[in-house]
Amino acid sequence: MLITKPVLRPKGIYILLLLLVLSSGCSVTKVVPEGKALFWGYDVKVKGENDSSKRASDMEAELSATVRPQPNASILGLRPKLAIYNAFYTEKEKGLKHWIMTKLGEPPVLFSEVDTASISQIMSNRLHNRGYFNNTVGSTATIKGKKATIDWTANIGEPYRIRKIEYTLHDSLPVHRDLEQTRAESLLKTGDPYDLETLSAERVRVDGKLKNEGYYFFSPDLLIYSADTTVGDRKVDVLLRVKNIASAKALQPYTLDDIFIFANYSVGDSLATRDTIDFQGYHYIPNENYVRAKHLLRGVFLEQDSLYTREEHLLTTKRLAAYSAYKFVNIEYKVDTVEDNSLDAFIYLTPALKKTLRAEAQMVSKSNGFTGPGINVSFQNKNAFKGSELLNVEFSGTFESYVGGRGSGEVPEGVEQEGNANLTSYELSAKASLSIPRIMSPFKLRNLRTEFAPQTRIGAGFSFLNRVGFFQMNSYSATYGYNWRPTQTVTLDATPINLQYVQLSNTTEAFDRYLVQNPYLQRSFENQFIIGSIYQLTYSTQVYEDRTNQFFDKVILDLSGNLLNGIQSVTGFPPPTDEEPRTIIGNRFSQYVLLDNDFRHYLNFGKESQLVTRLVAGAGYAYGNSVSLPYVKQFSVGGPNSIRAFRARSVGPGTYAPPEETTFSYFDQTGDIRLLGNIEYRFPIFGFFKGAVFVDAGNIWSFKEEFDDNGEILREGGVFDSKNFLNDLAVGTGFGLRVDVEFFVLRLDIGIPVQVPSLPEGERNVLRDFKGSFSGENSMVLNIAIGYPF
Structure with a gap:
């Protein structure tokens, strides 16, 4: 806001x-x-x-x-x-x-x-x-x-260094053989300085290896070092051995025998195994009235007659914990009553609250400058079809006023303000989504051995938007996609089916007049289908909280109209033109390719100080059946999560300076290309109060010139020039205060403009004229928002 x-x-x-x-x-x-x-x-x-x-x-x-x-x-x-x-x-x-x-x-x-x-x-x-x-x-x-x-x-002097590393091999027990086999990956290297921390880490590593070889009762405490420093020349010989007090249970590997799954467990339940269903070698208790066994077992990687491994244990625990149907997951092991070298596994699954209904009032703040009260009602079913499917149905309504625009203060004398002077808007929407913790595909795929369950996502939605005094818009959407985290740091999101239909209606004379004067913008507002796919790759090391350097990178590839246009070309449709585009159900469909990349680096100083840098670069190109990108896909900069010294979506494109009659109306500045950079230093003040200083820079551009019906250039200076784009950047600086109470962050950032690209050359540096005011030309901007900007 x-x-x-x-x-x-x-x-x-x-x-x-x-x-x-x-x-x-x-x-x-x-x-x-x-x-x-x-x-x-x-x-x-x-x-x-x-x-x-x-x-x-x-x-x-x-x-x-x-x-x-x-x-x-x-x-x-x-x-x-x-x-x-x-x-x-x-x-x-x-x-x-x-x-x-x-x-x-x-x-x-x-x-x-x-x-x-x-x-x-x-x-x-x-x-x-x-x-x-x-x-x-x-x-x-x-x-x-x-x-x-x-x-x-x-x-200090020269540290003692490791001369020789030995493992105990004086016993014929299998544990010593398996212990010796772990040496290839040892953290201890001859010639390295003696380091107690490394020795401790080596014990943990060896224990982990043995746990994956069936040694369920083994622990790092059963390993002990002997260090001989008498060999001279500041050298030390290290011997790693198993303590003599280690029990026989700890020194033998175990296999799994019976595996019991309590699929509807509550604390205090009897552990009797009556009403058991035997399914694919598992004892499923009590029945399939909650989650069906065939779905649940996709998250179980413990197998009868297999060697116990900690890896399979953790994999099973994490996969089952990702199921929305369950609140708690616990796995216990007991030595089998018949075979003392076997373990029986007991998987206890405590159900989550299945159905929830939630209503909340909220204050909505959007990147396009609209803000106002709203209400949201949502219903969730965490086990919709007895397969831990998460069904979410949501209804929302917002009433908003526009507090953006490029200008500030009162409308200049003699300038006519377009449309509704209050610039109000309201939106009603309904959407439903179904998240399935497995891959739903016409092809049979093997179960992925990852700790994060792959998700199939199905969604549908409708929204009605009324910009009072300008237009009404209906939007329909449907998606089908997949989400998968192969590792802790990588997330893949593929939406092969992304359908959207945008219908403009009830436009006012003021809005129609503006579209007639801007044919390029008029095409982006046409009723049209978006039929394509979206692919997203996210890499983040922020899960490793103790790292000095953390990275985040999100790449999005958005495609539309290519398959449909190809089918129509093969089936003999005439080539598309701007006057006679190809259609589906009587409406044009968009054809474009869009690529966007958001890269961030977090440099941590101590516990709470950070230097954060971000670089965002994106480009969308319309071709074939489209002259311009759909309005909802075009880029913009300016606002609380972008360049904070400029109001939302007010910058650019390039050095274009919009006429005064539009700076005090709803119309946003959009483009085909976006470049945005931020540098922010975050530091603690005291308690839950945090501070920040920042510098933001960026702009948007068009790929090609836009002309009106008379052949006049519509947005002079808006085309991207690879030789001069750095001079087109809008630059702002400022400082902020954040109230960070862990689960909630209230952010107040004051942005100060430094360079305004829409001004004539030689006058763009406005910092020298800074007056410290929130009103007037090139004034400060106060951004109030929830959460960190990036």
């Missing part, structure tokens, strides 16, 4: 100034007791001139993390939480000042709370674990006034 008038009240400005004063002007040692000092900061240096491993900087970061307590939190050299604590300090245990002091503030961290000797010992132990068996760690404290700093210095 975009607000074009100032909403930052004087009271809000005073509060902001007060916080700035508190952060910078108040004495940070105000409440530090006499004779005490504030723990102001520390530094850790690792000196290892003879260390060939070159790990000094890594060790400094690791040793720094051992310092406890940490100094008071600082931002850009300021300590706002400590300043708030000092400003509102009170000895009372209740009241507003006490609440602000304790909830928003932070008490001073005193130098006396830091046990330097204990921390030095911990640092020395960390160095020892990294192979620096001979190290010394010392500290020096400096106190100036009431502020104390501590410098730790660690002296």
Whole structure:
């Protein structure tokens, strides 16, 4: 949602100034007791001139993390939480000042709370674990006034390195043979520095390998290392062996015998196996009144008489957990009562609430600048046809007002505003979707061995849109597609059948007049079918939350009309022309190809700070049976998730400057090509308040010139020029405040225009004329939105 008038009240400005004063002007040692000092900061240096491993900087970061307590939190050299604590300090245990002091503030961290000797010992132990068996760690404290700093210095030499790795082979038990076979993938390498963390990871790796060889009762704790450092020359021999206390159960592999599936389990149910259905070697309990066995077993990868493996266990658990029909999945194993080298598996499936009805009121904010209240009613059935199919039926209605446009403030004198001055709109829609946790296909396909269940999606919908004072539009849609995650980072989405019919009706004279003046836009609004396919590939490493660098890339290929046009060509239809296009059921069908790519990189600093970059590039080309892309497929930029210094869908194309009578009306700027880049630095302020500074740049363009009936160019400067497109970019900067309470993010971004491409050359840089106002030419824009922009 975009607000074009100032909403930052004087009271809000005073509060902001007060916080700035508190952060910078108040004495940070105000409440530090006499004779005490504030723990102001520390530094850790690792000196290892003879260390060939070159790990000094890594060790400094690791040793720094051992310092406890940490100094008071600082931002850009300021300590706002400590300043708030000092400003509102009170000895009372209740009241507003006490609440602000304790909830928003932070008490001073005193130098006396830091046990330097204990921390030095911990640092020395960390160095020892990294192979620096001979190290010394010392500290020096400096106190100036009431502020104390501590410098730790660690002296290290060459680390001990692994000379030889051995595994115990003195026993004929199968576990030792299987243990030896894991060596090929060992994390321990001769010549590497001794590292306790790597040794621990190797135990976990070996345990995982043995778990996949049937050793159900084995655990990493049954493995122990012996390290011999007496071989000399800073070398160490490592021996990995099984503890002597390991039980016989832990040292033998198990196969699976009976597999029981409790398909409608509730806590407290009797575990009796009466009313059991034997289906394909499984004991299905109690019956098929909930989920049919043939559908459920597509998510079960445990097989009778097969070797127990942790891989099959986890695969089964994750696949069944993805079934909408179930809330909880649990698998237990018990040693068979007859054969002591076999396990019986018990799969307990707790059903989710099958049917739900939900109604909610909402505030709708769209990328095209319309915003307003809405209501949404949805019905869900999580097991519609006894195969864990998720049926969703949704009805919604919204009433919206347009707060976008390029201009701000009042309509200029002498400019006639087109259509309805209030620019209102309402929309009614109904849609139904069915998600099936398996591939539905005319061809028989093997069951995919992935932890994420493939989905077949079927959908249909209808919407009625009324832009008061302009037009009404009916949209019908139907889709059939598939969704599959072969790995944690890759998602494939294919919609081979994507049908859409758009019908324009009840247009006003003002809207008709505008379309007549813009034939290119008129063609994009024609009643037409979109008959084609959409393919999407998403790659994301954001599932790995502890990574410093995270990547996201989404590629979309949208095709329409090619198959139908090919069939009509083969069957003898005359070639299409702009005046006589090919039709289906009396209406033109669109023919185009569209490719869009959204790439993002997240660079994480610490726990909450991020530098996020995004590059979006897309192009759509109409050909054959179409002169232009359908209006609903054209690109636009500007708005709260795009270039935040410009109002929604107001930028471009290229350097085109729309006439004043349209800047204060509903008409958006659209194009065939889009280029958008963003850089945003996100940082914590305090509590659930986060801040951001950003720079946005981008524009849209057309592939070819657009002419009116008189041969005049409609949008001068709107065509893409590969040699000059960088000069066409709209550029904005700004800052934002986000209220992030994990499940909900309220975002307020203030955008400041830097370069306006629609202005004459030499006048496009408007930052020098910045007046800090929310009204007037090239003013700031306040964006209020839900969620992060990207």
